[in-house]
Amino acid sequence: MLTVRDLTVSSGSATEPVDIVAGVSFGVAKGEILGLVGESGCGKSMTSLAIMGLLPQPGPRVRAGRVELDGRDVTQLQPWQRVEAGHGRMAMIFQEPMTSLNPVRRIGDQIVEAVRVHDDVSAAAARARELLELVRMPDPEMQLAAYPHQLSGGQRQRVMIAIALACRPQVLIADEPTTALDVTIQVQILGLLRELCGRLEMAILFITHDMGVIAQLADRVAVMYAGRIVETAAVDAVFGSPRHHYTRGLMDCMPSRNAGARRLPTVSGQPPAPGTIRAGCVFAPRCGAAREQCHVMTLSRVEVSRGHEVLCAFPLNGGEPA
Amino acid sequence: MWSFALKRAGTTAVTLVAASVMIFAFIHVVPGDPIYVLLGDTATPDQIDALRHQLGLDQPIILQYLTWAGHVLEGDLGRSIFFQAPVTSVIADGAETSILLATMTMIWVALIGVPVGVIAAVRHGTWLDQGLSGAAMLMASIPTFWVGLYLILIFAARLGWFPSSGYPSIFEGGVINLRYLVLPSLALAAPNAALILRLTRASMLDVSREDYVRTARAKGIRPWQVVRRHILRNALLAVVSAFGFTFAALLSEAVVTETVFALPGIGRLVVQSILRRDYPVIQGVILVIVVAYLLINLLVDLSYRVLDPRVELQ
Numbered sequence: 001m002l003t004v005r006d007l008t009v010s011s012g013s014a015t016e017p018v019d020i021v022a023g024v025s026f027g028v029a030k031g032e033i034l035g036l037v038g039e040s041g042c043g044k045s046m047t048s049l050a051i052m053g054l055l056p057q058p059g060p061r062v063r064a065g066r067v068e069l070d071g072r073d074v075t076q077l078q079p080w081q082r083v084e085a086g087h088g089r090m091a092m093i094f095q096e097p098m099t100s101l102n103p104v105r106r107i108g109d110q111i112v113e114a115v116r117v118h119d120d121v122s123a124a125a126a127r128a129r130e131l132l133e134l135v136r137m138p139d140p141e142m143q144l145a146a147y148p149h150q151l152s153g154g155q156r157q158r159v160m161i162a163i164a165l166a167c168r169p170q171v172l173i174a175d176e177p178t179t180a181l182d183v184t185i186q187v188q189i190l191g192l193l194r195e196l197c198g199r200l201e202m203a204i205l206f207i208t209h210d211m212g213v214i215a216q217l218a219d220r221v222a223v224m225y226a227g228r229i230v231e232t233a234a235v236d237a238v239f240g241s242p243r244h245h246y247t248r249g250l251m252d253c254m255p256s257r258n259a260g261a262r263r264l265p266t267v268s269g270q271p272p273a274p275g276t277i278r279a280g281c282v283f284a285p286r287c288g289a290a291r292e293q294c295h296v297m298t299l300s301r302v303e304v305s306r307g308h309e310v311l312c313a314f315p316l317n318g319g320e321p322a
Numbered sequence: 323m324w325s326f327a328l329k330r331a332g333t334t335a336v337t338l339v340a341a342s343v344m345i346f347a348f349i350h351v352v353p354g355d356p357i358y359v360l361l362g363d364t365a366t367p368d369q370i371d372a373l374r375h376q377l378g379l380d381q382p383i384i385l386q387y388l389t390w391a392g393h394v395l396e397g398d399l400g401r402s403i404f405f406q407a408p409v410t411s412v413i414a415d416g417a418e419t420s421i422l423l424a425t426m427t428m429i430w431v432a433l434i435g436v437p438v439g440v441i442a443a444v445r446h447g448t449w450l451d452q453g454l455s456g457a458a459m460l461m462a463s464i465p466t467f468w469v470g471l472y473l474i475l476i477f478a479a480r481l482g483w484f485p486s487s488g489y490p491s492i493f494e495g496g497v498i499n500l501r502y503l504v505l506p507s508l509a510l511a512a513p514n515a516a517l518i519l520r521l522t523r524a525s526m527l528d529v530s531r532e533d534y535v536r537t538a539r540a541k542g543i544r545p546w547q548v549v550r551r552h553i554l555r556n557a558l559l560a561v562v563s564a565f566g567f568t569f570a571a572l573l574s575e576a577v578v579t580e581t582v583f584a585l586p587g588i589g590r591l592v593v594q595s596i597l598r599r600d601y602p603v604i605q606g607v608i609l610v611i612v613v614a615y616l617l618i619n620l621l622v623d624l625s626y627r628v629l630d631p632r633v634e635l636q
Contacts (some may be wrong), residue, residue, distance in 0.1 A: 054539055056531075058447065083542040092540045099533040102552050104630055113551070114541040147631040163541065
């Protein structure tokens with residue numbers, strides 16, 4: 001449903017571009033949730049904004065690559081341009097429900113506005129109420145007249161989802177939608193997204209830094225590091241036997257119930273800043289298993305098993321180095 | 323709502339009392355004496371004493387204040403020493419000019435400052451924005467008397483479209499007399515429109531970086547709808563209070579422009595009354611100006627209540 005090929009997002013000048021996202025490729029199928037996971041600053045938000053056509057201006061831009069929605073090229077198109085071109089069925093929800101709604105306009109108006117982009121005007125109010133019911137908003141009739149500040153964070157995120165669903169999206173991009181919420185609310189919102197994904201047959205690209213959320217929600221995972229996707233696989237495969245050393249590192253960092261008071265391991269060092277990346281594997285400087293050639297050789301993605309791709313010359317095998 | 327009104331009335335009363343005490347005290351600290359202004363150098367000591375007693379200026383200052391304050395509460399601001407007329411009617415004459423002038427100026431400011439600020443923000447970073455912002459900077463820097471003189475030179479002397487000076491009341495000559503205020507209001511509007519322009523532009527740019535503007539864009543509505551429905555109203559929240567204070571300042575501080583265009587406004591009345599040591603007029607005018615500021619402040623607060631649902635009146 002959503003196909004991204006060699007997407008490259010760069011800041012800096014045209015002659016000396018600095019790649020924040022460097023040749024990212026993945027696909028998300030109908031009814032599937034792809035989790036895009038990585039540390040902050042790895043380029044996952046930039047990737048999602050670039051796909052959505054919402055990169056801040058002035059700011060980084062898409063330098064190369066292609067984004068396809070249901071087989072149609074929507075690269076570089078802003079949302080309103082997609083609507084004009086008739087490919088408007090992609091929506092996004094954001095990390096900060098507290099600031100993502102216009103404080104001076106009623107919830108109902110803000111949903112109706114999104115409905116009217118796609119549907120005719122007369123039924124918009126009824127559709128707005130339907131959407132609030134769809135996202136399990138308690139007392140939807142009353143909430144339509146409310147202002148954002150009268151709602152809790154969880155309720156606001158439900159409103160954001162309702163706005164996103166107004167275009168009957170084929171693809172929904174969710175950029176850390178639960179990071180700012182309480183854990184109990186987080187569970188509810190994740191459950192809602194899971195349910196809506198199946199019911200509305202959407203493809204969801206779910207961005208997070210939290211491996212725990214991925215395990216709970218996603219069908220497949222793409223692990224991102226320094227602007228590149230280093231491993232893509234089904235969730236079971238990644239959690240069962242990660243093949244990239246970075247993925248393994250991330251999973252070792254997850255607190256587990258059995259771990260007791262043991263000090264959590266970390267991936268030592270810092271991810272490289274965009275622009276400082278030279279030849280070789282981007283993870284090599286932090287990789288415990290790096291060999292000499294890792295610092296110089298050009299990597300290409302390897303399919304280690306069916307649907308399991310990894311960007312590593314010496315991938316792990318069954319959790320151990322090959 | 324009612325507790326808000328009560329609280330507000332209370333603070334207003336306290337402010338008024340404090341202001342009136344300060345006005346009274348400061349005026350009497352300023353050297354000079356209205357008696358000499360009225361009688362000239364040739365007056366005999368007997369004449370001086372008689373007039374001083376007649377005006378009540380021989381009494382202790384506290385008593386003078388209390389007498390004055392008592393009359394004010396009855397709506398009587400006293401008599402002008404210079405004009406030999408009730409202060410209320412002296413102020414009313416000036417207030418008509420000042421209120422009309424300030425209103426007309428604010429209309430220009432709103433018509434020019436806000437839309438041009440919006441255009442500069444929407445096109446920010448382009449030559450158009452730089453041109454408009456540069457022009458605004460220029461307008462804010464040029465003194466109003468200079469703008470006023472050139473307006474007179476071009477539109478009054480050369481073209482003869484508008485009168486160059488004075489203002490006969492609209493209550494005597496009809497609404498057509500508003501033409502006397504066109505040039506002075508334009509002169510006053512120049513720097514104020516420039517400030518509102520820059521404020522509008524900056525505020526628009528601030529708001530356009532907000533998360534909810536990104537949400538609006540994500541919906542797929544057109545860019546100008548994003549501006550109109552989401553950026554503009556939030557941006558104008560910051561501009562509203564500037565509007566209030568600009569208006570209040572125009573009421574009392576347009577001295578230079580009033581002088582250039584020979585307008586009988588409040589600003590000139592204050593300055594001339596101070597030179598004449600016309601205590602009752604000074605006290606009365608300043609009190610009226612304080613009340614005007616308080617009222618405008620109240621209006622600004624009330625307008626926030628309408629514009630911003632997060633603001634509760636408390």
